[in-house]
Amino acid sequence: MYLNYLASISRYIPELLLVMLMVGLILIETTYANDDKNKRYIFITAISGLVVTFISLLLNLDGKSETIFNNSMVIDSFSTTMKMIMVLGTLGAYYLSTISKEIYESLKTEFIIMAIGILIGGMILASANNMLMMYIGIETLSIISYVMAALKKNDERSSEAGLKYALYGGISSGIMLFGMSHIFGVIGTIQFTGMAANIAKLDHTQILIMMPSFVLFFAGIGYKIAAVPFHMWSPDVYEGSPTPVTTFFAIVPKLAGISALVRVTMIFFSTASPLSVMWVGLMMVIAALTMTVGNVSAIGQKSVKRMLAYSSISHAGIMIAGLVVLNKIGIQAIVFYSMIYLFMTLVAFYITNIVQDKYGNDHFERFQGLAYRYPYMAIMMSIVMFSLTGLPPLAGFVAKWNIINSLLSSKFYTLAIVLVLNSVVSAYYYLKIVRLMTLKQPESTEEIEGFGFLNQFIIVAMTAPVIILGIFWDSVMNIAYNAKLFIP
Amino acid sequence: MAIDIFLTIITVIFALMLVFSKRTVVSAFALLMTLLTLALIYFQLGSIFLSAVQVLINAGAIAILFVFVMMLINLEQFQNNREKSKIKLVISTFTMLVVLGVLALVINNNIETLSVNNLTDNSMNALFSKLFSTYFLPFEMATVLLLAAIVACIVITTHEKQLVEEETELHKMEPKL
Numbered sequence: 106m107y108l109n110y111l112a113s114i115s116r117y118i119p120e121l122l123l124v125m126l127m128v129g130l131i132l133i134e135t136t137y138a139n140d141d142k143n144k145r146y147i148f149i150t151a152i153s154g155l156v157v158t159f160i161s162l163l164l165n166l167d168g169k170s171e172t173i174f175n176n177s178m179v180i181d182s183f184s185t186t187m188k189m190i191m192v193l194g195t196l197g198a199y200y201l202s203t204i205s206k207e208i209y210e211s212l213k214t215e216f217i218i219m220a221i222g223i224l225i226g227g228m229i230l231a232s233a234n235n236m237l238m239m240y241i242g243i244e245t246l247s248i249i250s251y252v253m254a255a256l257k258k259n260d261e262r263s264s265e266a267g268l269k270y271a272l273y274g275g276i277s278s279g280i281m282l283f284g285m286s287h288i289f290g291v292i293g294t295i296q297f298t299g300m301a302a303n304i305a306k307l308d309h310t311q312i313l314i315m316m317p318s319f320v321l322f323f324a325g326i327g328y329k330i331a332a333v334p335f336h337m338w339s340p341d342v343y344e345g346s347p348t349p350v351t352t353f354f355a356i357v358p359k360l361a362g363i364s365a366l367v368r369v370t371m372i373f374f375s376t377a378s379p380l381s382v383m384w385v386g387l388m389m390v391i392a393a394l395t396m397t398v399g400n401v402s403a404i405g406q407k408s409v410k411r412m413l414a415y416s417s418i419s420h421a422g423i424m425i426a427g428l429v430v431l432n433k434i435g436i437q438a439i440v441f442y443s444m445i446y447l448f449m450t451l452v453a454f455y456i457t458n459i460v461q462d463k464y465g466n467d468h469f470e471r472f473q474g475l476a477y478r479y480p481y482m483a484i485m486m487s488i489v490m491f492s493l494t495g496l497p498p499l500a501g502f503v504a505k506w507n508i509i510n511s512l513l514s515s516k517f518y519t520l521a522i523v524l525v526l527n528s529v530v531s532a533y534y535y536l537k538i539v540r541l542m543t544l545k546q547p548e549s550t551e552e553i554e555g556f557g558f559l560n561q562f563i564i565v566a567m568t569a570p571v572i573i574l575g576i577f578w579d580s581v582m583n584i585a586y587n588a589k590l591f592i593p
Numbered sequence: 594m595a596i597d598i599f600l601t602i603i604t605v606i607f608a609l610m611l612v613f614s615k616r617t618v619v620s621a622f623a624l625l626m627t628l629l630t631l632a633l634i635y636f637q638l639g640s641i642f643l644s645a646v647q648v649l650i651n652a653g654a655i656a657i658l659f660v661f662v663m664m665l666i667n668l669e670q671f672q673n674n675r676e677k678s679k680i681k682l683v684i685s686t687f688t689m690l691v692v693l694g695v696l697a698l699v700i701n702n703n704i705e706t707l708s709v710n711n712l713t714d715n716s717m718n719a720l721f722s723k724l725f726s727t728y729f730l731p732f733e734m735a736t737v738l739l740l741a742a743i744v745a746c747i748v749i750t751t752h753e754k755q756l757v758e759e760e761t762e763l764h765k766m767e768p769k770l
Contacts (some may be wrong), residue, residue: 219670222741245738252745
């Protein structure tokens, strides 16, 4: 009787593939758990499953934009592009987890099973088209993240990270649900399309109720992307979690939250209304605060992982800054920024994790003299650090320049100035690593096992886009230009 | 009508027992009985689905969860620590006044109360036809969430020997610098 959802399934293949991959991995894990020889099947299945998902997303990219499953999801080129970035991030974090000593040998399969669960949540969030889907996406993303943060079970800091994440996450999703129920109470529907149509008809009292409701609603998403009033959990969780998990957290949940925020903003606030003025003001303040607090706090850190956590907060701020212009240019800048952010984050965390596996901690001093022992790795780390700062001719510069361009074209001069000043501040702590690697003598001459030929090759391959896209960015920019939001 | 009043009285008695009982086990039992008698009231009003859900979720899961928690943390040791303080008195009086005030408002303004008609529509049919058409995807995705959460639960609760051994190996590694 109700079989019309069968028609929607053809556009929903990537997510279904991931669900099947997750179930399949659980089955393989139970079959081969005690058999070390056959553990490679898990690796092969996970990698090939993710690659197939990536390909099916690629095939979806050119398809018609439409809403599926009775308006609960929207498949458009924007969501598909963001999903592709998330799949690549998962792939990178998974390979790191297989070579890292931070993840217990017996929990490596569980890492990828839970990572795929979070990835499914992120995909739901990226194309959610009603409040219910968005909430399920956020919960799928959050609940499994709590456990992933505590994956290093016998380590105090990891358990602390998991507990902190769970407490902050529970409270913020409660606040978000409260805001959603207010919005539903005033507007009377949970479909984004219907809500956007009804917002125009509200009278002044109702708009007055809606303003705090949307602020509460933002709490849930803001917590996921660690925007500033809700960022307190992020450094502790990023530092306490095992490094592959941190890599994963810095990419997938963050980009999923950003894409949900972009969709909400563009659907509800792209037409002029008092609410839209309020939302743009809120986003401007949050973007400026997120950038500044992230950068200033990163200066005094001893641990590289904690520094990268603060830097990822500030990058979220830059991506929010692309949102305030409320037009296509801003969204394209955000999509391009996400692509570059993926590669920069992956390389930085790979090198940090390999150094940390050798010495047991990840303080800045552990990087001393890396240029004399592993020159290629030191060059790659330096390139990524320069790119994170935003120096030409690297990709980080192009990404930041796109955001600033979109801000200037809509005359948001203050925010552009804040962004540029923040880049100057960030240069201090990014280049500190470069200085330690090149100008100091090495502490020891012991070999770092992690920097084998294969791993060095993978790191170089992941840095290549950062260099190439800094010069020849037309082709990828075209993908970003085609990433249009579909607003039914 | 008579059976309604009878059920209401029983519910109130169990609710009072829940609050005033000195033993926590009796309180938990009273909570269970309160929820069951509430389910009976729903049944009496003709809302079969609501009463089934009440039994399954509230009585079956939540009340039993309370009993489990009590077994785990051995609440009996706290049972004599009931202090009488002024703050408690003030707060309870205030709460009582608020409840009475709301009740007075309801009675004074003839706010529409639940009538039998509101509940007897074929709610189960309507609910599930919605669940399998409009809300099909959220329903299915919630199952994926539960599956992943089960894996997460197992990961966080297993206590293997292997893990401890690995950890000691890691500790041996650390003092290299």
